[in-house]
Structures are given as structure tokens and as C-alpha cells.
Amino acid sequence: MRIIHKQHKGHTYLSHSHFRFKITLSTYIITGLVLGIVAGIFLGSRAAPLSQIGRTCVDLLQMGVIPFIVVSLICGLGEICGASLKRLLISFGLSSIAMWLLFFITAVALYMTFPSIEQHSLYKFSKAAEKPLSEMFVPENPFHAMAEGFVPAVVVFFIALGIAIIPVKNKKPFLESMNTLLQALLKLNSFMVNLVPIIVFCYTANLVGNSNMTVEKLLEFQVFLLSAFLGCIITFFFIVPLLVVTFTDIGYYEFMREFKHIVITAMLTANTIIMIPMIIDKLEELSKKHKIEGEGNTSVIHTSITVGFNITGPSMIPTVIFILFASWFIGEDVSMRLPGIFVYAVTTLFGGQTFSVIALLDFLHLPPDMLGIYMTFQQLYLVNIIAAIKQPFLAALALICVFVNVKRESFKILPFLRLAVIGVTSIAITLIGLSIYYKDTVKGNPNAFASLVDKMVLESPVPVTVENTTPKLTHGEEFNTLEDIVNNKEIVFAYKNHFEPFTFKNSKGELMGFMTALVERLAASLNCSVKFVPVDNYQITMELLKSGDIDLAFYEFNIDDIDHLLNVGYSDPILYLQSGLVVHNSDRNIFSNWKNILNNPSITIAISSLYPLNHILENEIKKANKAKIVYVDQFTLKDIPNTNFPAYFTSAERGLFFCLEYPKYSFIMPDGIPSINQNTLIFMTNPKNNGLLYYINYWLKIQKEGDNESEVQKLYEYWIEGKIEKD
Structure with a gap:
């Protein structure tokens, strides 16, 4: 001893x-x-x-x-x-x-x-x-x-x-x-x-x-x-x-x-x-x-x-x-x-x-x-x-x-x-x-969860106006150039309701999200205010951009979805988004492998009719000729708890945010899912507004170059990774 x-x-x-x-x-x-x-x-x-x-x-x-x-x-x-x-x-x-x-x-x-x-x-x-x-x-x-x-x-x-x-x-x-x-x-x-x-x-x-x-x-x-x-x-x-x-x-x-x-x-x-x-x-x-x-x-x-x-x-x-x-x-x-x-x-x-x-x-x-x-x-x-x-x-x-x-x-x-x-x-x-x-x-x-999200409101660096109704289409041909936006000291941005975590409203009715904060910082670089207007329909968004009723919008784009972008101007990628499935926790093993999903006749996957990857997913399922796909109009992730579909196709960023609010669900990326299964988040403008597009691309490049302290990186960590460290 x-x-x-x-x-x-x-x-x-x-x-x-x-x-x-x-x-x-x-x-x-x-x-x-x-x-x-x-x-x-x-x-x-x-x-x-x-x-x-x-x-x-x-x-x-x-x-x-x-x-x-x-x-x-x-x-x-x-x-x-x-x-x-x-x-x-x-x-x-x-x-x-x-x-x-x-x-x-x-x-x-x-x-x-x-x-x-x-x-x-x-x-x-x-x-x-x-x-x-x-x-x-x-x-x-x-x-x-x-x-x-x-x-x-x-x-x-x-x-x-x-x-x-x-x-x-x-x-x-x-x-x-x-x-x-x-x-x-x-x-x-x-x-x-x-x-x-x-x-x-x-x-x-x-x-x-x-x-x-x-x-x-x-x-x-x-x-x-x-x-x-x-x-x-x-x-x-x-x-x-x-x-x-x-x-x-x-x-x-x-x-x-x-x-x-x-x-x-x-x-x-x-x-x-x-x-x-x-x-x-x-x-x-x-x-x-x-x-x-x-x-x-x-x-x-x-x-x-x-x-x-x-x-x-x-x-x-x-x-x-x-x-x-x-x-x-x-x-x-x-x-x-x-x-x-x-x-x-x-x-x-x-x-x-x-x-x-x-x-x-x-x-x-x-x-x-x-x-x-x-x-x-x-x-x-x-x-x-x-x-x-x-x-x-x-x-x-x-x-x-x-x-x-x-x-x-x-x-x-x-x-x-x-x-x-x-x-x-x-x-x-x-x-x-x-x-x-x-x-x-x-x-x-x-x-x-509502209390947690309410706490995430970031102070805007510029004056902000939030409209609750979609603007009327004027059918005009004039649009605000970069010089007009700077002189008018206002940029009009189209947001989507219920598009968490990119643009959405919290329980207090405050507009928030990754894209909301990013546009506010873009406006700060132009020394102008932001006017947010709600536009949930993609076709209406394109028409409003062409008529000059809005200056800027955003979209989840895939290279095989080029038809949607023929009549608009689009920026360099803001983010690259991986896609996957939202499933109930008890079904995670069923959806863990992409080949098993395709060969299972009892599986039905729900997807928004406007989701950019729907035809790619459809081709994969048609080849297997067993699993089924259902397109849902005006479908948002908020609708999932009220439906009976076993799986829902969406981006990782949106799926993970949804699973925070609804812990009974999980987001998974099945093994073997096609490599083309990737979206890019982009800005959209009037197709003739080259000056604004050039400025946005240059601004994005500055934000993403160098260290990890860029605005894009910080906002991604805040809204996507949930690191609630405010400026």
C-alpha cells in the first residue's frame, strides 16, 4: 500500500x-x-x-x-x-x-x-x-x-x-x-x-x-x-x-x-x-x-x-x-x-x-x-x-x-x-x-421552436420595408438599372413565404432568413434601402422582373433546369445545395439507400411541382418502374405533418431546418443518390440588367474570397448551421 x-x-x-x-x-x-x-x-x-x-x-x-x-x-x-x-x-x-x-x-x-x-x-x-x-x-x-x-x-x-x-x-x-x-x-x-x-x-x-x-x-x-x-x-x-x-x-x-x-x-x-x-x-x-x-x-x-x-x-x-x-x-x-x-x-x-x-x-x-x-x-x-x-x-x-x-x-x-x-x-x-x-x-x-426562431432576428444595416401583398404587373418594359437603384436609394426584392431558412416570417410576423439578410447587406454596399415584396409563383416572378416591377429575386437552380432561366438574368452561384429526403424517424433505414428506394414498389415520394430537380428524379424512378412520385402544387414543408406521404424531396438546408421544428422527422441523403443531385442558389434579375448582374457577381466574389469571415459564410453559419452568434 x-x-x-x-x-x-x-x-x-x-x-x-x-x-x-x-x-x-x-x-x-x-x-x-x-x-x-x-x-x-x-x-x-x-x-x-x-x-x-x-x-x-x-x-x-x-x-x-x-x-x-x-x-x-x-x-x-x-x-x-x-x-x-x-x-x-x-x-x-x-x-x-x-x-x-x-x-x-x-x-x-x-x-x-x-x-x-x-x-x-x-x-x-x-x-x-x-x-x-x-x-x-x-x-x-x-x-x-x-x-x-x-x-x-x-x-x-x-x-x-x-x-x-x-x-x-x-x-x-x-x-x-x-x-x-x-x-x-x-x-x-x-x-x-x-x-x-x-x-x-x-x-x-x-x-x-x-x-x-x-x-x-x-x-x-x-x-x-x-x-x-x-x-x-x-x-x-x-x-x-x-x-x-x-x-x-x-x-x-x-x-x-x-x-x-x-x-x-x-x-x-x-x-x-x-x-x-x-x-x-x-x-x-x-x-x-x-x-x-x-x-x-x-x-x-x-x-x-x-x-x-x-x-x-x-x-x-x-x-x-x-x-x-x-x-x-x-x-x-x-x-x-x-x-x-x-x-x-x-x-x-x-x-x-x-x-x-x-x-x-x-x-x-x-x-x-x-x-x-x-x-x-x-x-x-x-x-x-x-x-x-x-x-x-x-x-x-x-x-x-x-x-x-x-x-x-x-x-x-x-x-x-x-x-x-x-x-x-x-x-x-x-x-x-x-x-x-x-x-x-x-x-x-x-x-x-417559435421562441428560438424569434430570437434569431438580425438587425438590418439598412432601412427595410416589408409588403404583404404581391405587386400588380404593369406590363412595362423599363427596369431599374444599377444607376437608378443607387439614385432612388431603394432596391425591390421578391421574397417567398414559408421558404425556410432562406425567406420566411417568424411568429411575430418579422421577415427573416438567409436571403433576407444577404440582400440587406447587398443593399448596404449600394447605400440604399430594401423593399421586400412577396412573390411565391415562379412564372409571376419572371414577369415582374421583365416588367421592372421588381429588381431582384432568388431561385434554386440546376443545370438541367435551364428552361426556367431562358428569359431572366441570373447571377453566379451564392450557395451549392445538396438535395435529399425528409422522412419520419421510424423510416430512416427504409430510405437509407437510393437503389433500394427505386426498387421498392410501396414507396411514394412527394415533391413540389416547381422544385427544380423534379424531372431528374422522375427519370430515375421511371427507369426503375417501381417507386412512385407525386407532384404537389403549392407544396411547402409546413404541409408535411398534415400529409401521409412517406418521403419528401427537398434541399438539405431546407430539410434540416424543418427537422429542427419537427424532431419526429429526419433529413437523409440516401447512399448512391445521383451526383447531379445538386442545386445552386442564385439571384435573378431582368435579362437586360447587365450592370446590376455584374455588380452582384463582383460583390459575391468579394464576399466569398479569402478567409471564413465573409458575409456569405457568416450568414450561412448563422441561418443554416444554427450558430446563433450575432454581430
Whole structure:
């Protein structure tokens, strides 16, 4: 046990504050939380830069974690010795895996009680390229894995290295050096933990300032708090005792009675380390009581506690529940990735709960701002209950190893079945009650999406007039040239109703969208105002352009749809738009492959009669002669929930925005869809208005050249990717 005492004597940053009359870390975190909320309320979207400061602090906090994992694994495993090494490793490994699985199953069971409400979020992320599983978990190059932050691969390699060191004869000097390094890393990590209040402040300010954090959303946090608490209760009263009574002679009540004082002390002090000597004394006392004595017994206890301390198994329940809660909170379904979450949680928890949450948020592409929420709950709530359940976890690991290795105990079927039946029945009743409670108290907000969109209004850089009726056709031949527009100080732009996210009106009747904002910035470059007029019919739009009743419009154009553009002038592409299908969540697998779609006679795809790609899609379907296509006049995405078609053809940008409002639907791009399946978003003008077209093309070129700070890029990130950072 020499290593455990030596490596953790200086590691008191969580405990010293509880015994001295001074401002504690928890107090600083609460202060950071309160100041972050105040700053977010007053700064609003201007608090966005604080997120980058918080990210920098998170990077500093992670700086020493992977080295700590490496050194602690080498020290913990390298100290193991004795003739029963193989049996000890197997019993310790299997019991750890069994507990991990039970912890994870418990977390998933609690996740299943979360209420089924429509969650709306403007969080949308550019998905990073998925790392190959072999690269994440198989350490072909351990130094590359460390550099890239592939924690699972790092853990696998250094577990193998630690085991390889066990039989080495002259390992003592090396382990002493590793111990010295471990103490230095502990001091570094204990210093870096002082950055937590800053992280909480920065992330909280950004979260409050740049999201629609309503009372309903705040009340939804009880889902995590109650689930995490109940998960820890299940761990203490069922999971850990179940394995103890199954593999040892110690009964349920004896185990609970012997360790209850240690658990209570750990919960009050929120400190695991100071309890280790008490746990060891209690384990040795129980060993004598059950007539298990000898040097081998002491060695097994010390080795189990030493290695088990770095496993942080009980932390899996609140960590995994929080990750599942974070996905539920923003409306992201991660149920298909549960196996990956389990493996990633097991390996990253070697670096601690905070590091594991950071890694899992990144792994699932969830909002990094959720880390601030977790850190706040961790210090106010989780740290105490995690410290409490860590004690029986360590004790159970050591007891199982002692009884299996020294007393040669085997699986006890009757105690296992007795406790399993009682425990599973009690837990099932509790989960049903919890699910009913959530349904009654967590209702969500049916107007949440409208509230989110209302908040996205951007201030126009020029005066704006919005008309609600289509202008009358004058049948004239004159049009406003570029010079006329500049002299009149007004440009007339035709917008489309219900054409999200390009042009549409929010619940307050305000015109907004990507094209709306882009035209306003184009007008600002001409030093003129904008008059928006509604024109939803394409043929009327062309006639109004030719007669000079409007100056500018926009259109989704495809190269095979040239007939629509013979009588108008059109600009260079503003955006390239990929197309795909909007389908119900339950039908995603059916529409995942384009060939399967074409060869399925039961499939019907709906499409707007004016959608540019309809004849291309029609040709593909006619060749297959099985799937069907239906053209719908005056069809908008808003009509989808009121129709019975299984799939709807649209652009990715429009489809994704629709799915934000209606989370029961998904946008997919089937594998094998034709490469010609691409539109361009363009401006349209009078065919003779060459001066205006030339200016627009030149302006677009300036906007899209150079860095990522162009107006087109910023507006795309804002309206399409949902990065609600206002100017």
C-alpha cells in the first residue's frame, strides 16, 4: 500500500477546504455560475467570445490528464506481485467489467424513463470525420494515440505495459521514479482544478446569452439530477452488494453495516482518498472474521485498492446519465451509439469524470457548453454522492479478489437469485414511478421552436420595408438599372413565404432568413434601402422582373433546369445545395439507400411541382418502374405533418431546418443518390440588367474570397448551421 499513501498524500485539494474556515472551491464555482448567468442575461450574444476562453481553460485542465492516466496505470499494475497473479488479474478484471456493465445498464434504464417531448435546439454542428474504431481502440502507434487524444488506445497500451512490468525483477527504482512523477502530476492537476470556476462562468454566460433558456428548460434539469441520484442509490443498495453476496461469504446486511459509517463520512467530506486507510482496516477486520489470513491476503487487498482507486467505476452512472441527458436536452438521438458510449466511458473515466464528459461530448458532437452545467452539478451535488459510492465499490472489488484468490470461493447461485429478484423488482417499480413523475412534471414547451426562431432576428444595416401583398404587373418594359437603384436609394426584392431558412416570417410576423439578410447587406454596399415584396409563383416572378416591377429575386437552380432561366438574368452561384429526403424517424433505414428506394414498389415520394430537380428524379424512378412520385402544387414543408406521404424531396438546408421544428422527422441523403443531385442558389434579375448582374457577381466574389469571415459564410453559419452568434 506504500504507493497509494505516497501518491495521494499531497492530493487534498478537495478535502482541505472542508476543514478550514476559508472560501472553498465549491463557493468559487457557485459564484462563477451566478456571475455567468448575470453576464449572459446582460451581454446576450456578445457573451459568445467567453466560450473560447472557457475552451482554453478546459484544454489547460486536460493538459495533465493523459500523462496521469499513463503513470498511474504503470504504477498500479507494476506493483502487483505474487504467485496468484493470473488469478488475481482475472478476478479483478471480470468483477470490474461486471460492475461497469451493471452501471451502464442502470444508466440506460434511467435514460429510458426520460419523458418523450419534442426538444428544439438551434445547436447544429458540422460533424467531424468519424475516427476509425481501430485507431481509437487499437494502439498501433501509442505516441500518435497520445498526441491525437485517443484515450481508449492509450489505456489499452499502458495496461499492457503495466502488466508486462509485473514480472520484471529490477523494477523498484523505475517504479519509484514513476511514483515521483505521479506526485508531480497530482500537484499539477490539483492546481489546474482552480480553473473550474472560470470554465463555469464562461460556459454559463455563453449558454445563457446565446440560447433560449426558458423556465421549462431549467425545470428539465431535474431529469438529470433525479436520475443521477437514483442511479447512485441503485449502485449502493443493489449493484455492489449483489456481487459481494454472489462471490463471498459476506451477507447483504453485514456488508451494509460494516461500511455505512465510511460511506457517510465520505459523502460529508466529498473525499475518497482519506477513507482508504479506513477501508483497508475494515477489509482486514472482515478477513480475520471470516478466517482469511496471511501475507497473500494483505497483498491482494492492497493491490486491489491501489488499482481500483484509478478505475472510478461508480462515476460511470452520473457521467453516462449526464451525456444521455445532454443528448435528450437538445433533441439529439444517440440510442444507436450506446455500445460506443459504453466503451468510451470505460476508457476515458481513467482520466476522471470531467475528462470523460469532455471526451464524450466531443465523441457524440454534443454542445461543449454542457460541460459548464456538468461541472456545476458535480461540485454542488455529484462530488459527494460519487465519493460515497466509491467506498463500497473499492471494498467490493477487494473482497471479491480476496475470497476468489485466497479462499477460492465460487459463484453462489441462491444468494444471487434472491437479491436479484428483490432488487430488479424494486428497481422496476421505482423506474415506472419515475417515468410517470417525469411525464406529469416535464411537459416541454410547444412554442419552443417559435421562441428560438424569434430570437434569431438580425438587425438590418439598412432601412427595410416589408409588403404583404404581391405587386400588380404593369406590363412595362423599363427596369431599374444599377444607376437608378443607387439614385432612388431603394432596391425591390421578391421574397417567398414559408421558404425556410432562406425567406420566411417568424411568429411575430418579422421577415427573416438567409436571403433576407444577404440582400440587406447587398443593399448596404449600394447605400440604399430594401423593399421586400412577396412573390411565391415562379412564372409571376419572371414577369415582374421583365416588367421592372421588381429588381431582384432568388431561385434554386440546376443545370438541367435551364428552361426556367431562358428569359431572366441570373447571377453566379451564392450557395451549392445538396438535395435529399425528409422522412419520419421510424423510416430512416427504409430510405437509407437510393437503389433500394427505386426498387421498392410501396414507396411514394412527394415533391413540389416547381422544385427544380423534379424531372431528374422522375427519370430515375421511371427507369426503375417501381417507386412512385407525386407532384404537389403549392407544396411547402409546413404541409408535411398534415400529409401521409412517406418521403419528401427537398434541399438539405431546407430539410434540416424543418427537422429542427419537427424532431419526429429526419433529413437523409440516401447512399448512391445521383451526383447531379445538386442545386445552386442564385439571384435573378431582368435579362437586360447587365450592370446590376455584374455588380452582384463582383460583390459575391468579394464576399466569398479569402478567409471564413465573409458575409456569405457568416450568414450561412448563422441561418443554416444554427450558430446563433450575432454581430
